[in-house]
Amino acid sequence: MSTEVKSGVDTMRGSTLPAYQRIASAIRTKITSGELAPGEQLPTEHEIAEQYGVARQTVRNGLALLVSEGLIVSQRPRGHFVRRREHMIYRPQAESRPQPASPEMDRFCQQITEEGRTPTQTIDVSLIAAPADIAQRLELDEGTLIVARRRVRSINGEPVNINDSHFPLEIVKDSEIMSPADIPRGTNQALADLGYAQDRAIDEYYWRMPTPEESHRLSLGAGTPVVMHIVTGYTVDGRPVRCTRNVLPGDRHMIVYERKWE
Amino acid sequence: MSTEVKSGVDTMRGSTLPAYQRIASAIRTKITSGELAPGEQLPTEHEIAEQYGVARQTVRNGLALLVSEGLIVSQRPRGHFVRRREHMIYRPQAESRPQPASPEMDRFCQQITEEGRTPTQTIDVSLIAAPADIAQRLELDEGTLIVARRRVRSINGEPVNINDSHFPLEIVKDSEIMSPADIPRGTNQALADLGYAQDRAIDEYYWRMPTPEESHRLSLGAGTPVVMHIVTGYTVDGRPVRCTRNVLPGDRHMIVYERKWE
DNA sequence: GAGTGGTCTAGACCACGAG
DNA sequence: TCGTGGTCTAGACCACTCC
Numbered sequence: 001m002s003t004e005v006k007s008g009v010d011t012m013r014g015s016t017l018p019a020y021q022r023i024a025s026a027i028r029t030k031i032t033s034g035e036l037a038p039g040e041q042l043p044t045e046h047e048i049a050e051q052y053g054v055a056r057q058t059v060r061n062g063l064a065l066l067v068s069e070g071l072i073v074s075q076r077p078r079g080h081f082v083r084r085r086e087h088m089i090y091r092p093q094a095e096s097r098p099q100p101a102s103p104e105m106d107r108f109c110q111q112i113t114e115e116g117r118t119p120t121q122t123i124d125v126s127l128i129a130a131p132a133d134i135a136q137r138l139e140l141d142e143g144t145l146i147v148a149r150r151r152v153r154s155i156n157g158e159p160v161n162i163n164d165s166h167f168p169l170e171i172v173k174d175s176e177i178m179s180p181a182d183i184p185r186g187t188n189q190a191l192a193d194l195g196y197a198q199d200r201a202i203d204e205y206y207w208r209m210p211t212p213e214e215s216h217r218l219s220l221g222a223g224t225p226v227v228m229h230i231v232t233g234y235t236v237d238g239r240p241v242r243c244t245r246n247v248l249p250g251d252r253h254m255i256v257y258e259r260k261w262e
Numbered sequence: 263m264s265t266e267v268k269s270g271v272d273t274m275r276g277s278t279l280p281a282y283q284r285i286a287s288a289i290r291t292k293i294t295s296g297e298l299a300p301g302e303q304l305p306t307e308h309e310i311a312e313q314y315g316v317a318r319q320t321v322r323n324g325l326a327l328l329v330s331e332g333l334i335v336s337q338r339p340r341g342h343f344v345r346r347r348e349h350m351i352y353r354p355q356a357e358s359r360p361q362p363a364s365p366e367m368d369r370f371c372q373q374i375t376e377e378g379r380t381p382t383q384t385i386d387v388s389l390i391a392a393p394a395d396i397a398q399r400l401e402l403d404e405g406t407l408i409v410a411r412r413r414v415r416s417i418n419g420e421p422v423n424i425n426d427s428h429f430p431l432e433i434v435k436d437s438e439i440m441s442p443a444d445i446p447r448g449t450n451q452a453l454a455d456l457g458y459a460q461d462r463a464i465d466e467y468y469w470r471m472p473t474p475e476e477s478h479r480l481s482l483g484a485g486t487p488v489v490m491h492i493v494t495g496y497t498v499d500g501r502p503v504r505c506t507r508n509v510l511p512g513d514r515h516m517i518v519y520e521r522k523w524e
Numbered sequence: 525g526a527g528t529g530g531t532c533t534a535g536a537c538c539a540c541g542a543g
Numbered sequence: 544t545c546g547t548g549g550t551c552t553a554g555a556c557c558a559c560t561c562c
Contacts, residue, residue: 018531028474044547055533060548068330068484070471077540077547087468096523198523205517206349207469207487209331212290222330225469225487225512250469250487257465257519261358280550306528317552322529339528339559 019054023062031071031082042072042080070223070251083221087254088160092203092231095188121153125180127169134166137232137243145169147178149187152217159218162247171196171241188233188242196241198233205229210249218249225250281316282323289324293333293344304334304342332485332513345483349516350422354465354493357450383415387442389431396428399494399505407431409440411449414479421480424509433458433503450495450504458503460495467491472511480511487512 017025030036043051048059063080066072073083128148135142151163165187167177175194176183183190188198207227210220220226229246248255279287292298305313310321325342328334335345390410397404413425427449429439437456438445445452450460469489472482482488488509495504510517 020531025474046547055535056548057534058532061531063548064326068471069473074548076549078542079547092519093521096521200523201521203517203519203521205467205489205519206515207489207512209485209487211331212287223471225471227467227469227489253468255465255467257354257467259355259358259463259465261459261461261463282550308528317554318529319553320551323550325529336529338530340561341528 019052020058020061021065023048023052023054023059024065027062027066028069028071031066036082038082038084040082041078042082044079067221068223070221070225073221083223083251085251088155088252090248090253090255091257092229092255093257095186096198096201119153119155120157121151121182123180123182124150125178126150130166133230134243134245137230138166138168138240140168147172149177149180160252161249162214162217163244164246165242165244167191167242191233191241196235196239198241199236200234200238202232202234203229204232205255207250210247214247218247220249220251227253227255229255281314282320282327285310285314285316285321285324286327289328290331290333293328298344300344300346302344303340304344306341329483330485332483332487335483345513347513350417350514352510352515352517353519354491354517355519357448358460358463381415381417382419383413383444385442385444386412387440388412392428395492396505396507399492400428400430400502402430409434411439411442422514423511424476424479425506426508427504427506429453429504453495453503458497458501460503461498462496464494464496465491466494467517469512472509476509480509482511482513489515489517491517 027036027042036042042048042063045056045059045063048062049056052059063072063074067074071083072080074080126148127145129143130138130140130146132142134146135144138146140146146169147167149165149167151165152159153161153163171194172178172191175190177187177190177194191198205227207225210218210224210226214220214226218226227246227248227250229248231242231244231246232240233242233244234240289298289304298304304310304325307318307321307325310324311318314321325334325336329336333345334342336342388410389407391405392400392402392408394404396408397406400408402408408431409429411427411429413427414421415423415425433456434440434453437452439449439452439456453460467489469487472480472486472488476482476488480488488511491508491510493504493506493508494502495506496502
């Protein structure tokens with residue numbers, strides 16, 4: 001049978017925390033204190049195991065904790081590294097402001113190019129049956145045919161967000177919005193030119209972990225949450241004419257709003 | 263282990279998924295399709311292991327994936343359950359609107375009591391050295407003494423968010439804002455009564471996984487991201503007089519904004 | 525007391541990228 | 544080719560809750 005005595009890894013001095021949590025905690029402290037800088041490499045799993053006198057699997061449990069917290073990333077087979085983070089500013093209000101007369105897409109491009117990076121986007125337009133959440137916001141029955149204009153925006157070839165706009169079929173039918181090409185003046189202006197100028201919008205936000213599909217499309221690492229941003233645009237008559245669903249990865253965005261006291 | 267390798271798991275990926283990912287995928291499908299309803303219990307690890315003919319640890323790897331995606335929770339030692347989610351609507355704009363003359367806290371209470379739940383909050387006021395992020399927004403030097411008014415808001419005894427407001431010491435000194443008691447008309451009104459009415463605010467949002475401390479204070483399960491919401495309030499002269507840091511767990515909030523086209 | 529998940533071990537083989 | 548992390552096994556003991 002087991003000739004092995006109780007492991008004794010614990011030594012239970014003061015801390016009753018499991019070994020893997022203590023390991024995670026020690027490394028976490030080194031990261032938040034700056035002793036381990038962003039981008040820096042951690043010791044190998046084997047080394048950490050030796051250092052703490054535990055099995056490699058125990059170290060892996062600890063590292064998994066830090067990965068799920070978004071503090072480190074694993075770059076197989078090179079090792080574990082302290083995660084770098086940088087945010088791109090995202091201003092939903094920009095699209096409803098006249099400002100420098102630049103439509104939605106331009107603003108996106110503009111901001112990025114200013115930073116010396118190369119923005120690109122892929123556009124795909126299709127007719128789909130309205131899913132429940134979109135149908136409800138467009139005040140249509142679920143399954144009604146609508147137009148979906150899907151975009152993936154990238155910087156330097158890396159996708160940074162998913163932006164899917166939905167329109168009632170009858171109002172955009174035969175318009176340029178149905179064409180999978182960039183609309184330099186923006187879809188909102190195009191919609192206005194069709195007689196459906198938006199007067200009001202409702203922004204909804206909620207946040208969660210990405211689905212595996214989103215993780216794949218956005219090349220997300222573990223421990224990166226996403227925000228779902230849903231915009232519903234209304235005409236002055238109160239008719240919903242657009243519903244846009246954005247998926248924003250947490251490691252690439254920061255949302256900024258400005259508001260006036262009323 | 264001579265695992266028979268028949269690929270074709272999923273379309274064009276070409277390669278075989280590891281067993282734990284296939285298990286996770288199968289359960290994930292059952293959840294998203296509704297075959298496994300929210301709150302429903304999963305089979306035990308042992309049963310799943312038997313069903314797939316793998317070791318228990320392999321099943322655990324798969325379940326850990328689903329936990330980190332926020333799809334299931336583990337309730338030791340009862341078993342794993344499909345996670346329920348319900349969102350509380352959060353309207354940042356409400357605080358800057360006259361509406362039914364109800365201040366910030368009232369609004370929080372009001373909304374909750376309407377739903378038949380019991381809101382509570384704990385308040386703690388202290389003098390602290392301004393941390394870098396707050397100092398920058400209040401346009402003060404890091405380390406300057408400021409007033410921190412920290413609140414934890416709870417529903418039915420369960421904490422739902424952390425709300426820490428910071429003020430320059432000189433403008434709230436000797437005022438009721440320094441007292442750790444509820445201010446029925448709201449701190450914003452109190453600030454206005456001191457001659458520092460806010461005219462404009464900037465809202466910033468970013469999202470990440472919680473720190474272990476936040477997880478503990480908010481009783482968060484794994485797989486629950488948080489949003490950091492930072493509000494900086496300015497007087498009509500453009501002076502920042504308040505900086506509030508909110509921590510909102512992803513399983514309990516939804517942010518809603520309404521805006522007018524300009 | 526029975527049964528759950530939580531933790532841990534000491535091996536093993538594999539895929540992959542850098543040298 | 545070598546060393547990394549990724550995956551997997553077959554055990555073991557524990558803490559906890561429910562019955």
